[in-house]
Amino acid sequence: MAKFFNKIYEHAYKRGTKVWVSGQIKGQLHHRMSTGKVFNRANMNYVEKHWEDLLQEHFEEEKSLAERKEMLTFSDFLPRSLELRLDTASEGSIRDYKSSINKHIVPVFGELKFDEITISVVKDWQRNLRIKSQLAQKTIISLRAMLSGVLNHAIEEGITSFNVVSQTKAPAKGLFISYDEFGNLLDHKGREIDDDKLDPYTLKDVRKLIDSAEGQFKWILTVLFFTGMRTGEMVTLRWSDVDWEKETIHIQRGNNSSNKIGTTKTGTSRKSTMLPVVREALKEQYKLTGLQDGFIFLAQDGGRYRTYDTFRKHHWKNLLRRTGYAYRKFYQTRHTFASIMLSEGEDIIWVSKIMLGHSEVATTYKFYAKYIKPKDKKHAAFLDDERTNSVQNINLKCESA
Known part of the structure; x- marks a missing residue:
């Protein structure tokens, strides 16, 4: 009960800048609302x-909404x-x-109510996405996010109060890979995967492999x-x-995941140094495909x-068998x-940017730091000149005085 405009109000009152109503109607608890x-x-x-009419209308709307929520399906x-x-x-x-x-989602969840x-x-x-549909882990995780997004919207709209996706884990990576008889890593469809495990050959190995190739x-x-x-x-x-x-090779294209010609992995081109051994190899290859003036290596x-x-x-694989080497990824080249x-002391910037085509030298350090040969020189040798020694001697004398 409140007094406004010289009048006593039993059910209407002011709250902030709005008029609120308070009261109890038959069959309902006491209620107040804006x-x-x-x-x-x-x-x-x-x-x-x-x-009374305002409160009755409110309760009927709430009842209608509750009934609608009970009947509402995902679709x-x-x-x-x-x-x-x-x-x-x-x-x-x-x-x-x-x-x-x-x-991928509606066929399973479309006719289900949220509870x-x-x-x-x-x-x-x-499980069915992985086994029957043979989808990749990344795709399943993406679909989980989509399902979760719809459930979160339903929570915001008051349709449900629980996101069941948050209570389940995505399929583990190990479920999507296997190995063949050669130890090759295979994806969920049995296709060979190139991994980044470093298992390089020595220069002696390289020469033996090239000499044995045909x-x-x-x-x-x-x-x-x-x-x-x-x-x-x-x-x-x-x-x-x-x-x-100029003894360079302009590397400006790559094979994309659809086996179509696209950009390089980093999206940039580079002019790689054509070392003498590569030059001689390309001269030999030119005899095979050079007159066609197209792709260098042809099927x-x-x-x-x-x-x-x-x-x-x-x-x-046949070359490795003939030469007695255990199988390693072709990417080890x-x-x-x-x-x-x-390991032979070549400049890392040349190796990284010009030859490998890494966008950042840090990437080269990350993978190959253990192969970098230490410089065979005395550190801070510039401090050994006569003038610097004189300064050091003065400082030492001052400190000992």
Whole structure:
């Protein structure tokens, strides 16, 4: 009960700048709420007169909302979630997002009410994505984030109070990899994976392998072992990239994940130094493909190599068997170049930027620091000159005085 405008109000009162209503109607507990109306005499009188109707209307809306929540399915709420997502994502992103949800999430969760989306349902869904759909770990984690986003929107809208995705773990990385008979790392579809484990060859090993290789593969190995370029860069090399006069190779392309020609891994080009041994190898290769003025290394059908699986699965493995070496990744050609050059004292900036094409020298340090040969010189030798010694002697005398 409060007094405003020289009048006693039993159910209407002021709170802040708004008119609130308070009271108890039949079948309900005592309740108070804002009417949203601005505080003034007219609104106060209106609320005081109609307080029962206002409270009844409120309770009926709450009941309707509660009933609607009980019946609402994931698919029913999805359009609202997509609408909320528009605040933070572009239309293109929403389009891709919606496509992924409709393909991988709606078929499982679409007809479920939110209280039916349980931990066991999510775990079974993840297992099927991995085993039946053969999706990669990264893709499943992305889909988990999408499902979680819809559930968070449902929490914000008062539809549910629990995000079950937060109570489950993403499938472990180990579930997506295996090994073949040669110890090669395979992905979830049985495809060989290049890893970054360093197991380089010595210079003596390199010479033995190249001497034992046959045909075009001999020159491919020479280029890889003595330039450090990536295999995807090698298979996209053209004769127009070779500058015989300046003794450089312009590395400006790479093989992307779809086996199509794209940019290099870092998105930049570089002019790699053509060492004498590489120059001689390219001269020999020129006799095979140079007159065609196209790609330097060609497959048996006369076209460019769209993948380097032929090298890896056939030429490389057969060469290692013949020479008595245990299997190592074909990518070790790149690691071998870096380790040999750095262990022989070559400048790390030349190795990193010009030859390997790393965007940062720090990347080269990260992988190859243990191969860097210490400089065979006395540290701070400039302090040994006569003038510096004189200064040191003066300082020493001052200190001993």
